[in-house]
Amino acid sequence: MWNILWIILIGFLAGIIARVLSPGPNHPTGFILTTVLGIAGAFLATLIGQTIGWYRLDQGAGLIGATLGALIVLFVWNRLVVGQVLRDPGVSADSGTGGTRSSF
Numbered sequence: 001m002w003n004i005l006w007i008i009l010i011g012f013l014a015g016i017i018a019r020v021l022s023p024g025p026n027h028p029t030g031f032i033l034t035t036v037l038g039i040a041g042a043f044l045a046t047l048i049g050q051t052i053g054w055y056r057l058d059q060g061a062g063l064i065g066a067t068l069g070a071l072i073v074l075f076v077w078n079r080l081v082v083g084q085v086l087r088d089p090g091v092s093a094d095s096g097t098g099g100t101r102s103s104f
Contacts, residue, residue: 007042010062011038011041011066012031012034014067015037015038015039016034017067017070018037018067018070018073021071022071022074037073037077038070039066040070041072041073042060042061042065042069043069044073045061045065045066045068046059046060046065046069048069049065
């Protein structure tokens with residue numbers, strides 16, 4: 001039980017740090033998307049670290065590794081949105097027709 005809460009906490013912190021450090025609009029906002037970003041970064045950092053021999057199979061990435069992994073995930077996300085492979089969830093598709101999100 002505590003392991004899951006620890007993963008969520010580290011993922012959330014890594015996601016916040018990555019979003020602050022990453023340039024650009026960073027439209028995937030909210031607690032859940034920030035946490036998913038950090039957790040995906042931690043998985044990516046763990047996978048890369050175990051592949052190149054930095055971590056044993058029973059080890060995972062810490063906060064710094066998770067943050068670096070989240071930066072990579074956020075960079076890939078931004079490139080996919082710029083290339084219009086993915087639609088940006090922070091920008092409404094019908095901007096100007098009274099969408100649910102408004103910019104203040």
